[in-house]
Amino acid sequence: MIQKDKPIEAVVIGSGNVASVVVPALEKAGAIAVRQVYSPTPEHASALAGRLAGAEAVSDPLAVDMSADLYLVSVKDDAIAKVAAQMRRNDAVWLHTSGGVESSVMAPLTDSYGVFYPLQTFSRGVEVDLSVVPVFIQGSDVRSLDVARRLGESISGKVYEADGPMRAKLHAAAVYACNFTNHLWAIADDILRRETGKDLGVLRPLLEETMRKALTMRPADGQTGPARRGDRGVIEKHKSLLTQDEAQLYETLSQHIMDYYERN
Numbered sequence: 001m002i003q004k005d006k007p008i009e010a011v012v013i014g015s016g017n018v019a020s021v022v023v024p025a026l027e028k029a030g031a032i033a034v035r036q037v038y039s040p041t042p043e044h045a046s047a048l049a050g051r052l053a054g055a056e057a058v059s060d061p062l063a064v065d066m067s068a069d070l071y072l073v074s075v076k077d078d079a080i081a082k083v084a085a086q087m088r089r090n091d092a093v094w095l096h097t098s099g100g101v102e103s104s105v106m107a108p109l110t111d112s113y114g115v116f117y118p119l120q121t122f123s124r125g126v127e128v129d130l131s132v133v134p135v136f137i138q139g140s141d142v143r144s145l146d147v148a149r150r151l152g153e154s155i156s157g158k159v160y161e162a163d164g165p166m167r168a169k170l171h172a173a174a175v176y177a178c179n180f181t182n183h184l185w186a187i188a189d190d191i192l193r194r195e196t197g198k199d200l201g202v203l204r205p206l207l208e209e210t211m212r213k214a215l216t217m218r219p220a221d222g223q224t225g226p227a228r229r230g231d232r233g234v235i236e237k238h239k240s241l242l243t244q245d246e247a248q249l250y251e252t253l254s255q256h257i258m259d260y261y262e263r264n
Helices: 017-026 043-050 077-086 141-153 165-194 199-215 232-239 244-263
Strands: 006-011 033-040 056-058 069-073 095-096 112-118 133-140 159-161
Touching: 006 141, 017 033, 017 043, 017 112, 017 141, 033 043, 043 056, 069 077, 095 141, 112 141, 112 232, 133 141, 133 165, 141 159, 165 244
Parallel strands: 006 033, 006 069, 033 056, 069 095, 095 112, 133 159
Antiparallel strands: 112 133
């Protein structure tokens, strides 16, 4: 039975990047008391359980304690349904942490299911100030929504309700802003190391100014560079200096920028 003045007895399903950052924060905030951490990889389950107060590490689905009040599923998007199929149905609240998966994937497990989605990039061992991270929640009923909100408000000052289509759009935008951008930084770092002997650190002032502009004006208004100017000569010269794959991506992005500003 979930009580408002006590931590929620919880089982964590998964031990990846999100769980490794968010679960200890939830426990430290007094929102949950973790009974078990389940992962099919025993060492991963043990690593996260070892950071929690009294949590047991388990790697067999049949060993998962089904008497807890909350099950927090924090695994890869395409693994949520597979994990759910391994678990037994009960009357607890089940929440997953994905932005791109519908909450109904957990409907076979309980009538009280939902989503607890912190919109941030997480890596093991990297501290994150969760108080400023937006958390998007959804619930199939009052109980699951209340639990999701309780978890969110325990660590963040920015908690919002969002249904599946809204979360999917937020997730897509986040992939552009974070994952794709980081990959472009990785390519820039490769070029610098290969061609100049330097690394991405030499671009730090440029990156900081680019981020400052993106956060203080509409990014479309802050766009600069040869594609924005329509400078095809510079574009072709740059392409000639790159590997085939790099040049192809450079051309695709440059053309997209030029087309974007022709339309707008």
